[in-house]
Amino acid sequence: MKSLSSAFEGKKALVTYIAAGDPDLDTTAYLLKLLDTEGVDVLEVGIPFSDPLADGPVIQQASQRALAGGATLKKILGMLKDLRNEISAPRVLMGYMNSVIAYGQEKFAADAAGAGVSGVIIPDLPFHQGEKLASLLREQGVDFILMVTPNTPAERLRGICERASGFLYCVSRLGVTGESGTAGASPKEYIDRIRSHTSLPLALGFGVGTPEKAALAAEAADGVVVGSALISLLEPCGTDRELLRSKAVPFLRSLREAVGRTRR
Amino acid sequence: MKTSMYFGPFGGQYVPETLVPALDELEKAYLASLEDPSFSAEMAPLLRDYVGRPSPLYFAPRITESLGGAKVYLKREDLNHTGAHKINNALGQVLLARRMGKRRIIAETGAGMHGVATATAAALFGLECVVYMGEEDVHRQAANVARMDLLGAKVVSVMSGTRTLKDAVNEAIRDWVTTVEDSFYVIGSVMGPHPYPLMVRDFQKIIGEEAKAQILEKEGRLPDQVVACVGGGSNAMGIFHAFVEHPEVALVGVEAAGRGVETGLHAATISAGKPGVLHGSYSYVLYDGDGQIQPAHSISAGLDYPGVGPEHSHLAETGRASYVSATDDEAVEAFRRTCRLEGIIPALESSHALAHVYRSAGSLPKDTIVLVNLSGRGDKDMDTILSLQSKEEQS
Numbered sequence: 001m002k003s004l005s006s007a008f009e010g011k012k013a014l015v016t017y018i019a020a021g022d023p024d025l026d027t028t029a030y031l032l033k034l035l036d037t038e039g040v041d042v043l044e045v046g047i048p049f050s051d052p053l054a055d056g057p058v059i060q061q062a063s064q065r066a067l068a069g070g071a072t073l074k075k076i077l078g079m080l081k082d083l084r085n086e087i088s089a090p091r092v093l094m095g096y097m098n099s100v101i102a103y104g105q106e107k108f109a110a111d112a113a114g115a116g117v118s119g120v121i122i123p124d125l126p127f128h129q130g131e132k133l134a135s136l137l138r139e140q141g142v143d144f145i146l147m148v149t150p151n152t153p154a155e156r157l158r159g160i161c162e163r164a165s166g167f168l169y170c171v172s173r174l175g176v177t178g179e180s181g182t183a184g185a186s187p188k189e190y191i192d193r194i195r196s197h198t199s200l201p202l203a204l205g206f207g208v209g210t211p212e213k214a215a216l217a218a219e220a221a222d223g224v225v226v227g228s229a230l231i232s233l234l235e236p237c238g239t240d241r242e243l244l245r246s247k248a249v250p251f252l253r254s255l256r257e258a259v260g261r262t263r264r
Numbered sequence: 265m266k267t268s269m270y271f272g273p274f275g276g277q278y279v280p281e282t283l284v285p286a287l288d289e290l291e292k293a294y295l296a297s298l299e300d301p302s303f304s305a306e307m308a309p310l311l312r313d314y315v316g317r318p319s320p321l322y323f324a325p326r327i328t329e330s331l332g333g334a335k336v337y338l339k340r341e342d343l344n345h346t347g348a349h350k351i352n353n354a355l356g357q358v359l360l361a362r363r364m365g366k367r368r369i370i371a372e373t374g375a376g377m378h379g380v381a382t383a384t385a386a387a388l389f390g391l392e393c394v395v396y397m398g399e400e401d402v403h404r405q406a407a408n409v410a411r412m413d414l415l416g417a418k419v420v421s422v423m424s425g426t427r428t429l430k431d432a433v434n435e436a437i438r439d440w441v442t443t444v445e446d447s448f449y450v451i452g453s454v455m456g457p458h459p460y461p462l463m464v465r466d467f468q469k470i471i472g473e474e475a476k477a478q479i480l481e482k483e484g485r486l487p488d489q490v491v492a493c494v495g496g497g498s499n500a501m502g503i504f505h506a507f508v509e510h511p512e513v514a515l516v517g518v519e520a521a522g523r524g525v526e527t528g529l530h531a532a533t534i535s536a537g538k539p540g541v542l543h544g545s546y547s548y549v550l551y552d553g554d555g556q557i558q559p560a561h562s563i564s565a566g567l568d569y570p571g572v573g574p575e576h577s578h579l580a581e582t583g584r585a586s587y588v589s590a591t592d593d594e595a596v597e598a599f600r601r602t603c604r605l606e607g608i609i610p611a612l613e614s615s616h617a618l619a620h621v622y623r624s625a626g627s628l629p630k631d632t633i634v635l636v637n638l639s640g641r642g643d644k645d646m647d648t649i650l651s652l653q654s655k656e657e658q659s
Binding site for chain 1: 434442543552555
């Protein structure tokens, strides 16, 4: 398995997000293998939560489908453990703090490492609140991935960069996940500002749903995160593997093309 | 952070990174307002002439007589403008928003009382106001929806999740994450990320401060017991705060037991929940083994919330306050009894506090003084009560 930072070496990284268990865990396992085969560099795996306050409607509904399908954090970790030798791209768990509290923070860190997880993102756990979990993860060799937003002041940005590991998740705009409707301005100025504080790879996400937007994002950042757009595309396919493959592959290839295969 | 974010282990800021600068800015503005005499100079006449403060402390002779035990006093927050204690906090936060140069106000509401209070304050200062309300609550509190509309607020019916208060909070937070630069989120209870639990309590503590002075004047001593209903817990923190430093005064919070805590259909967060994270703070929460938030149930929309303010969790863990619960049936019985005995129609929320008094104060010695926060009036609950009555008549 590759380390998280090596996923960004020598090329712009394509990062995808899918909600685990949407609509069932077997389908998620199938999709993760497919995404890996299609050259996705980092696989974000969402832990469904009843109250995902940082997510827009697409991921909210995906979470609801996953919960209706019986997904739990325990089962998700079990699935990832079973897959650990079948996938080469590093996996990152993304979920909300109450899921981790219910599971137990120590046990979560240990079991995530045991399931081959390379990093964890908790969108409702800013660094000044997450020191305990960050150190438990660090002890297990799992990166605690932090987020930066366009309104993060310089002083706080320095604090985030001092503590960040793996890569930095740069939120493209104020808002929740998914399409914003507003055209994305060039992210170059934003990314340059962050880059002056850190040498970690910078992945740009939120609202990057088309190859055009991905290309624009990849011009400035080291990686591009695509979530809601992929989920929306696959949702009508249900659990039909052939349909999933036929929808996913062309989209992933166009994203791959847009993001570029090599660092300029 | 200049002030502590925590009450014991509870509280904190479990929020998306986007909101961290906004919470810093809010804390700064809030602390500055405490030091700034012009803020209280603006607030005090509003509370007096617009809200109608101080609210009376009323000795309830017929409740007292019917119980044959403790003397019962009611703190009449139901007499405030807009009909509940919510206006104290809404005015404070909207004043703060105006000072911070925010032109747009966001709020969540369950029963609609906080929504009405916020829409009122926004109208008073000519600010745009958007209120998020679960679709289910929009139906059961139609009169309050109409009031907000009249006051110029836009009510957004929330269709996500369980379509109740917790989902309205999620949606308000999602709005705020998107509009953080020009919007101010007026949270209606002592919940949410720091500094809200502290700030809302401070805007509500006037209830207890007044009650303390009033009872000293009437009885020459402090009460033995202070009782208030607890959903998020703002009216309870408001009346408790002035008495926390007097250990001889028992503080009792009454949660909504819905159809009974044992049925799972309840909102008794401290009695039956465990510590977790909901809506930005670490506190007692109702959730299952996988961490999924459990829908709450209560006949009163204002208590129908699966979380509770972090300071209540702290008061519960340290034993300074005790938390009990009352069922839907007990609350309705207390509602009716209060109407008949005192000519006061209490809110169904406040009726939970009264229910605890009715079942416990009769056995207390006659010189015991019980102070109840009558946090709101029951006009808004007429539909609920009428539909109950028609069901009873049919059966």
